[in-house]
Amino acid sequence: MKIDKFIPISRPSIEKKEIEFVTEVIKSGWVSSTGGKYIDIFEEKFAQYCNTKYAVATSSGTTALHLTLVSLGIRSNDEVIIPDFTFVATANAVKYTGAKVVTVDIDDDTLCVSPEAIKKAITSKTKAIIPVHVYGHPANMVEINKIAKEYNLFVVEDAAEAHGAKVNGRKVGGLSDAGTFSFFGNKIITTGEGGMITTNDEKLYKKMRHLRDQAMSEEKRYWHTEIGFNYRITNLQAALGVAQFERIDEFLTKKKKIFEWYQEGLKGVKEIKLNHQSSWATAVYWVICLELNGYDESKRDALMEILKTKNIDTRPYFYPVSDMPMYDDSDTPITHKVHQTGLNLPSYFDLTKEQISLICNILKKIL
Numbered sequence: 001m002k003i004d005k006f007i008p009i010s011r012p013s014i015e016k017k018e019i020e021f022v023t024e025v026i027k028s029g030w031v032s033s034t035g036g037k038y039i040d041i042f043e044e045k046f047a048q049y050c051n052t053k054y055a056v057a058t059s060s061g062t063t064a065l066h067l068t069l070v071s072l073g074i075r076s077n078d079e080v081i082i083p084d085f086t087f088v089a090t091a092n093a094v095k096y097t098g099a100k101v102v103t104v105d106i107d108d109d110t111l112c113v114s115p116e117a118i119k120k121a122i123t124s125k126t127k128a129i130i131p132v133h134v135y136g137h138p139a140n141m142v143e144i145n146k147i148a149k150e151y152n153l154f155v156v157e158d159a160a161e162a163h164g165a166k167v168n169g170r171k172v173g174g175l176s177d178a179g180t181f182s183f184f185g186n187k188i189i190t191t192g193e194g195g196m197i198t199t200n201d202e203k204l205y206k207k208m209r210h211l212r213d214q215a216m217s218e219e220k221r222y223w224h225t226e227i228g229f230n231y232r233i234t235n236l237q238a239a240l241g242v243a244q245f246e247r248i249d250e251f252l253t254k255k256k257k258i259f260e261w262y263q264e265g266l267k268g269v270k271e272i273k274l275n276h277q278s279s280w281a282t283a284v285y286w287v288i289c290l291e292l293n294g295y296d297e298s299k300r301d302a303l304m305e306i307l308k309t310k311n312i313d314t315r316p317y318f319y320p321v322s323d324m325p326m327y328d329d330s331d332t333p334i335t336h337k338v339h340q341t342g343l344n345l346p347s348y349f350d351l352t353k354e355q356i357s358l359i360c361n362i363l364k365k366i367l
């Protein structure tokens with residue numbers, strides 16, 4: 001059994017509204033970050049969505065993280081705690097500030113950073129924690145915020161993969177000092193490349209806007225008060241973002257449906273675990289997660305190879321950040337176990353029930 005046409009892991013859904021808004025921007029000539037209306041609209045809508053007072057659009061999820069950390073005053077000699085199980089951008093953004101990256105273990109149900117592991121890693125140099133809402137499941141923000149309060153630490157949510165996810169009914173991005181999002185082409189909504197920071201802190205908001213635009217003085221054009229960045233998003237990207245944002249509920253509903261179709265298609269297969277959802281969480285199923293009990297990396301990779309020959313795209317779970325040459329080793333047994341057993345299955349908006357049923361049948365046969 002083989003599928004006729006290659007099924008990718010992800011693919012954006014671009015429809016009439018997106019083309020209309022982007023075309024309007026191209027025709028207007030306001031393709032950069034000044035002059036157009038879409039950046040303001042995008043920021044306003046996003047802040048409203050996350051129930052925060054402010055939002056700052058950026059050129060990517062990575063620059064959103066870096067801009068937030070710099071604006072919070074994180075620098076060399078500081079330590080920042082992150083999960084060992086995340087996309088490398090979380091660690092890199094910390095590294096850009098000169099601070100030390102401290103990677104800690106995750107909980108094996110949520111795949112998100114373990115509050116207990118955070119507590120154990122705190123030193124007198126710790127300044128911030130970055131919980132990552134990985135694969136669309138939120139981190140345990142209640143416990144993390146308790147720890148942050150006790151030790152007077154900043155919390156920045158890396159919500160690159162979890163637009164719309166909730167903790168006890170409250171949306172991610174609005175649960176800490178700041179939240180950061182990515183709009184890369186495989187994310188829940190896309191602007192091609194792009195990011196967003198959400199916050200309720202006015203001082204932080206002003207600092208981030210200032211540094212995003214080369215720290216140019218508001219009173220005196222071309223006078224710069226410190227070393228800033230060009231981390232701006234363009235009006236062209238924001239136009240795509242506003243059109244995508246209008247469809248966010250449609251995307252999230254379909255993603256949940258896709259998860260349910262996989263759940264149904266793989267019912268009764270004992271040796272697997274699909275996406276988990278904690279009782280306090282509303283997950284958003286950004287990607288479908290499949291963990292294979294008892295597998296190691298080579299067995300998992302072999303399965304992915306077979307699926308590829310059947311025209312089914314997959315991707316492996318993230319590797320532990322602490323295994324990469326530029327980061328320190330870390331004692332994180334759960335991350336080290338889980339990363340070998342997991343893979344992501346095709347999860348994009350336009351997938352049909354028939355396609356998922358085929359994928360499940362092929363998978364069951366191989367397993």
Ligand SMILES: Cc1ncc(COP(=O)(O)O)c(C=O)c1O
Nearest residue numbers: 060061062087089160182183184
């Ligand atoms: C957890 C996480 N953090 C940060 C990023 C960085 O976002 P971007 O690719 O937009 O820079 C990503 C993107 O893939 C991500 O998955």
